[in-house]
Amino acid sequence: MTSTPFEYAPAPESRSVVDIAPSYGLFIDGEFVDAADGKVFKTVSPSTEEVLSEVAQAGAEDVDRAVKAARKAFEKWSALPGAERAKYLFRIARIIQERSRELAVLETLDNGKPIKETRDADLPLVAAHFFYYAGWADKLDHAGYGPNPAPLGVAGQVIPWNFPLLMLAWKIAPALATGNTVVLKPAETTPLSALFFADICRQAGLPRGVVNILPGYGDAGAALTAHPDVNKVAFTGSTAVGKAIARQVAGTDKKVTLELGGKGANIVFDDAPIDQAVEGIVTGIFFNQGQVCCAGSRLLVQESIQEELLDSLKRRLSTLRLGDPLDKNTDIGAINSAEQLARITALADTGEAEGAERWSPSCELPSTGYWFAPTLFTNVTQAHTIARDEIFGPVLSVLSFRTPDEAVAKANNTQYGLSAGIWTEKGSRILAVANKLRAGVVWANTFNKFDPTSPFGGYKESGYGREGGRHGLEAYLDV
């Protein structure tokens, strides 16, 4: 970026707080072990393409071994008094708090997201999630699912790369609190924080086999969700894989929760506080480089304020700092992988080819690593690919509307139904519009807020089941 009043001196967070080993095994039955077939894969830092570590790659045989370990551990773990399970989870929450800077740096290195986010969003939420569900473990009788709600057994969990440790927390905390045991597969591009979590389990003294971590690719995930001795499948990721899982479990007794894609509409009415709305739009689509299933990737702006809003938005985008994710002043980090960058690039190119107008602030991209400038498309119609497909990147499609009814119709005109935003000073309009939106999370005059007590999950093809809050317990109980 050229010299601006916003140019800051470098302020990198120290890497020395984290010690990444040159290689890691699979975490099965309380021990780090090699993959049965000896396969390994490299995990790289997306901002530098530096190899961070070499990680054992789980295959079907390892999945079987891990499920057996989890099954064996289930008997004792589920029979523990809830108060004892709770104390393990409280321990884990506390150790995460103690090690949060280390984990934040690690996550930033492996994922590419800014340290500002891992430090201030991911890690506090991870600890809070364990703390929250710890408290449920001995109160399940009072959760509204009848007396003595029983756990399901072994949970097979597959998580994405966009919030690696937070998605782990969303999966593991409620599973353990309710007395299930876990086999979790982190994404192939971000295995490290899950492996550090295995070490936290060791420090917390968690019994062997209660948590098993299997780094690997989609084949390992498919083997896990298909395993006949898995009682519960929890998946966060793409809608295509979610549908494959839904087909795979058909006719079984497996309980399933799916948290999938989205194409969230962020609706700005003419009476909205413009500056706050602009901040909310930026948070909505540029938080975590837009690699967020609940991103506000469609901006629906009332026609009468479109020009004013876009001017403010462009001005604001020009001040975003893109670069070293470890720099404390960085707003936009790296895209998680070369594959994801290629996908974003292709979809943005399609947007241009289909006739939408593309704009980015002048923005110098680092020469190594995977980067994509914040991008805004105007002249977008509902038929455009970029208004329909989830891009999962820092790309905002702008559409306009005239009436609240039109805004709702456009917002709901999608296969997805995960999130939406409403910006207006009029309370009754917020409630009326929120009521009509077919989305699981609606942020009014705010966006991308998360909390362990707040249920999260989608309508329609954004999946089913809820994570978080009392609702999140149901997914792991035989009710």
Add this chain to the structure above:
Amino acid sequence: MSDRLTVLKTYKLYVGGKFPRSESGRVYEVTDAKGKWLANAPLSSRKDARDAVVAARKAFGGWSGATAYNRGQILYRIAEMLEGRRDQFVREVADAEGLSKSKAAAVVDAAIDRWVWYAGWTDKIGQVVGGANPVAGPYFNLSSPEPTGVVAVLAPQESSFLGLVSVLAPVIATGNTAVVIASEKAPLPALSLGEVLATSDVPGGVVNILTGKTAEIAAPLAAHQDVNAIDLTGADADLARDLEIAAADNLKRVLRPQPVDAEAGPAADWTADPGTRRLTAFLETKTVWHPTGSLGASGSAY
């Protein structure tokens, strides 16, 4: 007994508040438990199924947007109307299921009472499964249940009336609209229920009742992109698996066939306390956030 010739009823489908025949023009013979002819019932086609979905979708906005109190009143009205036609349903259920008159009467009474049970649930389920969430920040945060949308319901094959009511009532109590496939071999009580619904202030399209071959009608419903959920109660294991696979195409919410209490027997199972499970199966949870600001943050004591 006079030797007057009785007037037979032409049993027709119930779709969009009207009573059409199957567009295919097909019917099939319905007999009582002993094989005696009772009536010809419409043999619904795939087109009938699609028409029913269109009607159910059209009705969804109004029904889901009605107040819970209003929905409760209407469900209670169904019980009132059924009570008045109790004798007719006792006869139909006795014929359909081969029950004695007293046993059939008990089944019909239980079905009427089930409508009353669910009528009372409409304005309570939201408080039981929703509520405010104490988030760690200056935000108002509220979770509320909302209906999933259009639900395809495969009514139980054995319990032609109590079972049917037990799977249908929770679907519409929560504001969904329904396309119901009646018991294949005992469809008449379901078709007569359509006549009750039509006179109970239930808006047209909220409940649509089809008869015919369950597998033939269910396949297009399970694959339909404008159906949001499917209740597989009336499917056997093989059909249930196939339909669940088809339902994955647009990620329908699927309620699998529930294991039947073997000791109590399949008929007795429907008399048990239904709990809230069938209500929550077709509810989404919507969570709305709004900033609260922070009055008094500077230490005021109010």
